[in-house]
Amino acid sequence: MTEEELLLRQLFDEEKLTDKQKKIIIAAIETFSEKGYAASSTSEIAKKAGVAEGTIFRHYKTKKDLLVSIVAPLMTKFIAPLVVKDFNKVLDREFETVEEFLRATIENRRDLLVRMLPVVKIMFQEIPFQPELREQFLELVVKNIFNRVEKVIISYQEKGFLIEMPPESIARFAITNILGFLFSRYLLFPHLKWDDELEIERTIQFIMHGVGKRN
Amino acid sequence: MTEEELLLRQLFDEEKLTDKQKKIIIAAIETFSEKGYAASSTSEIAKKAGVAEGTIFRHYKTKKDLLVSIVAPLMTKFIAPLVVKDFNKVLDREFETVEEFLRATIENRRDLLVRMLPVVKIMFQEIPFQPELREQFLELVVKNIFNRVEKVIISYQEKGFLIEMPPESIARFAITNILGFLFSRYLLFPHLKWDDELEIERTIQFIMHGVGKRN
Amino acid sequence: MTEEELLLRQLFDEEKLTDKQKKIIIAAIETFSEKGYAASSTSEIAKKAGVAEGTIFRHYKTKKDLLVSIVAPLMTKFIAPLVVKDFNKVLDREFETVEEFLRATIENRRDLLVRMLPVVKIMFQEIPFQPELREQFLELVVKNIFNRVEKVIISYQEKGFLIEMPPESIARFAITNILGFLFSRYLLFPHLKWDDELEIERTIQFIMHGVGKRN
Amino acid sequence: MTEEELLLRQLFDEEKLTDKQKKIIIAAIETFSEKGYAASSTSEIAKKAGVAEGTIFRHYKTKKDLLVSIVAPLMTKFIAPLVVKDFNKVLDREFETVEEFLRATIENRRDLLVRMLPVVKIMFQEIPFQPELREQFLELVVKNIFNRVEKVIISYQEKGFLIEMPPESIARFAITNILGFLFSRYLLFPHLKWDDELEIERTIQFIMHGVGKRN
DNA sequence: TATGAATGAGCTTTCATTCAT
DNA sequence: GATGAATGAAAGCTCATTCAT
Numbered sequence A, B, C, D: 001m002t003e004e005e006l007l008l009r010q011l012f013d014e015e016k017l018t019d020k021q022k023k024i025i026i027a028a029i030e031t032f033s034e035k036g037y038a039a040s041s042t043s044e045i046a047k048k049a050g051v052a053e054g055t056i057f058r059h060y061k062t063k064k065d066l067l068v069s070i071v072a073p074l075m076t077k078f079i080a081p082l083v084v085k086d087f088n089k090v091l092d093r094e095f096e097t098v099e100e101f102l103r104a105t106i107e108n109r110r111d112l113l114v115r116m117l118p119v120v121k122i123m124f125q126e127i128p129f130q131p132e133l134r135e136q137f138l139e140l141v142v143k144n145i146f147n148r149v150e151k152v153i154i155s156y157q158e159k160g161f162l163i164e165m166p167p168e169s170i171a172r173f174a175i176t177n178i179l180g181f182l183f184s185r186y187l188l189f190p191h192l193k194w195d196d197e198l199e200i201e202r203t204i205q206f207i208m209h210g211v212g213k214r215n
Numbered sequence E: 001t002a003t004g005a006a007t008g009a010g011c012t013t014t015c016a017t018t019c020a021t
Numbered sequence F: 001g002a003t004g005a006a007t008g009a010a011a012g013c014t015c016a017t018t019c020a021t
Helices: A003-015 A019-035 A042-049 A053-059 A063-084 A087-092 A098-126 A131-158 A167-188 A196-209 B003-015 B019-035 B042-049 B053-059 B063-084 B087-092 B098-115 B117-126 B131-158 B167-188 B196-209 C003-015 C019-035 C042-049 C053-059 C063-084 C087-092 C098-115 C117-126 C131-158 C167-188 C196-209 D003-015 D019-035 D042-049 D053-059 D063-084 D087-092 D098-115 D117-126 D131-158 D167-188 D196-209
Strands: none
Touching: A019 A042, A019 A053, A019 A063, A019 A098, A042 A053, A042 A063, A063 A098, A063 A131, A098 A131, A098 A167, A098 A196, A131 A167, A167 A196, A167 B167, A167 B196, A196 B167, B019 B042, B019 B053, B019 B063, B019 B117, B042 B053, B042 B063, B063 B098, B063 B117, B063 B131, B098 B117, B098 B131, B098 B167, B098 B196, B117 B131, B117 B167, B131 B167, B167 B196, C019 C042, C019 C053, C019 C063, C019 C117, C042 C053, C042 C063, C063 C098, C063 C117, C063 C131, C098 C117, C098 C131, C098 C167, C098 C196, C117 C131, C117 C167, C131 C167, C167 C196, C167 D167, C167 D196, C196 D167, D019 D042, D019 D053, D019 D063, D019 D117, D042 D053, D042 D063, D063 D098, D063 D117, D063 D131, D098 D117, D098 D131, D098 D167, D098 D196, D117 D131, D117 D167, D131 D167, D167 D196
């Protein structure tokens, strides 16, 4: 059992899901992620999950309900915690540079993030079309993350490691560049050859120093 | 007739499309952009275009053909030129700073880009699911743009305005941050309040100097 | 319930078909036989069968699949056995003339054959256009029947009742003339008046003695 | 230009058809023959004929009209004459055997018949479904041919070459066996290996003497 | 006369959803 | 709870036919 499946099962246990429900969710994640929500059929998901078509509708009133039931709890319980996990520790440590913080943050979470990419992919694919998800995303993820991240940023600004730009802008740039790398790497052009360590290092360097030459 | 429609019509004239074909394309862009490709029905597009459903299939053998016929020529004829337009002029000018170049590049094109956002949205929504589009995108847009952008970057590197990072990485960061802003601004959170000029300025500043403090 | 339907139901039971599937097959046979495969619509078949159109496609992936599913098993289970049924008995009997054998063979089977004519009609209508059916027909019917018929012919040749022509040619002539009568009678010109018994007798006479006068 | 095309063109000239009409008819024969009438589309015929779709409907009000326009004149002007051609000569000649008559009749016409098989195929495919064609066939071909053939048969009966069976029955058997051979050979199993001369000889022998042994 | 874009009815097929078992 | 046959609306697509040019 992979770490990802473990994580999902943890989640399942909290929700007290039956065995069939778990299989349905795993199959749905795989299918939605590969083909997109609209192009996925419930019959295909049922087949992949090894359950009857009717079983899906016993647990989820509609197909959209299945989508929301997958993405919503993962937004609350998984993605937000993933990003802000251990930030308190970081905040307590002294003399740490921002570079080290970023490196630790990215590297610690990269593997897991990669494994969760199917769900992330679904999330970003569907947010433009599902107002329900968009609002949940704003409420649960964006606000949550930005709040926590801003605190870290302010702390580093106070230590003189970061410029005086508004914390939410710094947060946006940091997140944009991390996600920008991950999206190029795993969603848009997974077939190209990538030197992951080097790209991460460059991303950190870029976030910190930009590309303008200091004279 | 909006400027966007004008632009489309320019494009149409080059392709010598009939009146109905133009209406179909406009309706398809609108529908695909609003609902995504898979969730759009040809009957809805036909209705919106004011033509019979059969007319769509007279011009485009399949629904996917319609998608590709919309996105592909816009990739070749519009998006790539849009990004690299006037780069030669820029390259000729002396004493110009990178900041000014970025500002000119972004501001010149922003309005148009915003109007073309429906197509851009379709492009990025469908690239993960349509290998055909992904390859065309790599071939027509990525290579084309990166080639041109790299020349500009090298020229600025020679003038001592940019650090010695590989040009394609600098290009990736610049594009990531510009698109990152535009996506947040227009696709993900169009409902939030934005101070566009300020955000553009900050994006430029960020690209140039990062967020690390110079001691 | 007619004898034909009884026969079909026998067949159905072996295949363990649901009630709706049986209705679909009966309706399909009727429709294909009346209008030909290509001119029959699935919606008409569904209406005639009293099921929803979707039900047809739940059981038969495509319309062609429905055609093949009707014709193929009837070729294996019905037509070949029909023709060669009881041949062993015939082979065991002594002193029987070929005329009596032909008369028994034709008369025994004529009623049933007439009732199965819809399926036979479909078979012969579609064999020129469906390579799949043609191959199945060759494999299941032609080889099977010719093998058995040849044995009978050789047995009668040994008894001195038949000339020394190759058995497969004799078989071909016999079958041609029997089918030729049945086709003229039931497919091409069913509206003409026919004296069936007389025509059968003449057919037998013709097969045995030809039309040349013995001097 | 093959003999078949020559024949068609002869026919065309009598009907004073335009060049496009001829092309349409040739294309329609080819398509109907390959796929059957219902499975052939007018657009495919138009493409094959090198004319616009509209052109077909300028000359033939409906698709069925095109079918009838092809089959009907060929029934009157071609098939009936083909079968009964030169019968008068035959009737005049003395001492000719039936075998020689059949051999001459079959062999003389076989090549041409083979080339006309597409039309013959269409005719027999569609007669069961098109009452119009069936009536024309009965009127133009069956009666015509049977009349002429019967005269020949009676003549040979008078000469003592044929048994006293009703002429129309003798005609039916002869035609059945000739067509039976040609259908097996060219429509049902064209892929098998055939020794044409031998089969024709056997067919003649069979028609004359049957398969019963003379003791 | 010939064209071919346009039509819309109708085709085959898919699919989310229901419900008797 | 679980099933899967059945549904029927709607999907993508085809095609004979029309008509302005």
